[in-house]
Amino acid sequence: MKRPLVILLAILAALITTACDQEVYSGRLILDGAHSVSAGERIDGELAVVGGRVALEEGSTVTGSVYVVGGTVEIAGDIGGDVTLLLGDLTLEPRAHVHGDLNLGGGRLERSPEATVAGAVTAGIGLQVPAELPQPTPRERLPRFLIQTLFVALLALLAVRFMLRAVARVADAASGHPVVAGAMGLLVGVVGLSLLVLMAFTIVLIPVTLLGILSLGVAVVYGWIAFGVLTGNFLSRKLEWKLRPTTAAFLGTLLVMALMSALEVIPLVGGMIAILISCVGLGAVFLTGLGTRRFVPAVDDLEERQAKA
């Protein structure tokens, strides 16, 4: 058995044991609605508030830490751990007692002078998120588009320079089996994103989530590069330009990226086409195992063998 695989399986098995035990992640996650914890009531573990309104009344207890990522939290009881405010509104009532630190990253704090914090009060950079993000003007979007396009095109150039066969296999899968690749890409996208969102809610797995998002992003860009290679080759063939593979990949990827940006202009349909292209690319990356093997449909393979036999 290959050593990295053994390690991977061992980690996976360890993760399963933690996921299945209810004692490990004890705590509450509030997404919406109004909730109150009355005097004498206790929440074992952490309390994370993403939305809604939570009132921890006088005499109530949270044994772990409280994380305020959104919504409104009013604390008048005992908090065993830290209180962290990232976004939303936090009120520390006169009877509030925080045994740990009070970490302020953003949001709005209203603290009564009588409220006690046993640990330190730390303040980070305020995270101010406006209610509605302003839409960039075409002039503002142009530099971003140019940088992004050039960056991906340069990646395509490097990919073709150093891993030509792998990129070619991904491109072959995307062009030869777009429906299969699209189906696989859609499945990977939907299930992968659901998994990443779930992991983000555990809080402890946020670093893994970020790593997962990065990996998914890299796979999508890899798919775009494969389309860029296909486009570059197509152009050099049709226009009878004698281009080197790296140059063809660079130019092709520039075109693909420009097309993807142009699609954004078409409402609804444009976005869907862009998603579809990304799904086919992502699926091709997965079908070929990041370009390490050629994809052969199972039925074709079977018929080929039967014909040989």
Place this chain on the structure above:
Amino acid sequence: MMRKHNWPTLLGYGLFIGMMAVGYYYNVTFIQLGLTDLGGRVIGMSEVRLAMAMAVLALITCMVALAFGLWMRRQAWSTSLVMKLRLAFLVVMLQTILTAVAPSISSEGLFLAWIALASLALGIGVPVTFSMTVDLVAVRHRGYVAALITAVAYFAAPVFSPPWLVEHLAMQMLGVMAASTLGLGVLAFVKLPFIDELAKQHTKPEFGRGRFARSGEQTRIDRRLLGLIVAMFGIFFVDSLGFLRLVETPVYMASAWLSPDVSVRLFIGVTHVVAALIAGILYTNFNVRHLFLWIFGIFALMHLMYLFHVRSPFGEPPLTMPMLYAMTVSLYTVVNFAIWADVSTPKTISFNAALGVALSGWTATFISTALAIQWRTAGMTLEQHLSLVNALAMLFFLAMLLLVIFPSRSRHRHQGGARRNS
């Protein structure tokens, strides 16, 4: 096929898709939901007795299917399309009569007798209908045909299903079933040229022998068939055990399958359709072990999501949970419709399909129902119940992961999917 204007074959595809989709819709609505309503609301049976009756239905169906599948193989009925159509006609006729009388049943004794007769029809129906695959659907298209069957049945179930009351469900089914009986009667007893054409198709190489069937006419159960039965058993068991508890939790049903908002049910229906099409494409073009890996993986993820929600029971459950559920159900249903014919030859299909569907589907339902009753009487909470189901899904996922990473030598010889270093 379209280019060749091969109309008999196309009609065969239409016949198979229609027959299987209606049969499956009948199973997931009238049998699973209608009978529960009949036993509980109309007759007044206790939950435990009702669950036991349903388990009995599963057990008898399983035994009848196995016995009849074997009988069909011995009588060589597996290779006779006309005989299979005649048997299907009898089965649908019996089911139509049973559906018509179901709402008027008022005692537990009659209910149990009804269940015994329904089990007989279902048990015979399994090998008869599944074995028509070798006559009607080419090996290359089995994944796509299975996808269409699943898409039709599972789109109709959440979107067009009437309230889960036996009277409404019976009323809806009766019209379709009466028409099906008439249609099957004509196909089975009137000499039609296209039926003669279809009856010969299983002798063609592109129809008869399944993708995973070994050479020769082996009638013994081989390792591959056994492995598939175990995997499918795991899928049915995990699904049934989890859903038996979720179906009793109003918050999860009212926000999804029983939502008063038609757009929510439409979303679930469309998810079923998209997932079925994905499954059809992947089944045809991909190694089936990878598909099993996806199914167990999504099951585990979905149960983990439900667990998260149970542990922090505030707010509406997000639609992602029923969406993933619908996806998984569609994925495995497609595999279930296609796989048994693909491990068989025309001679072995009836018994193999009976073995596969009965041992994996019906036995899993029987055992999971019994286990769910035992857990409930032992006072197990929803959280504990789902934790165990999730652990089971993870166990199957890990086992499948090992099989995918370390394939056996025979698999390398017999299966495609991808080629290294080419």
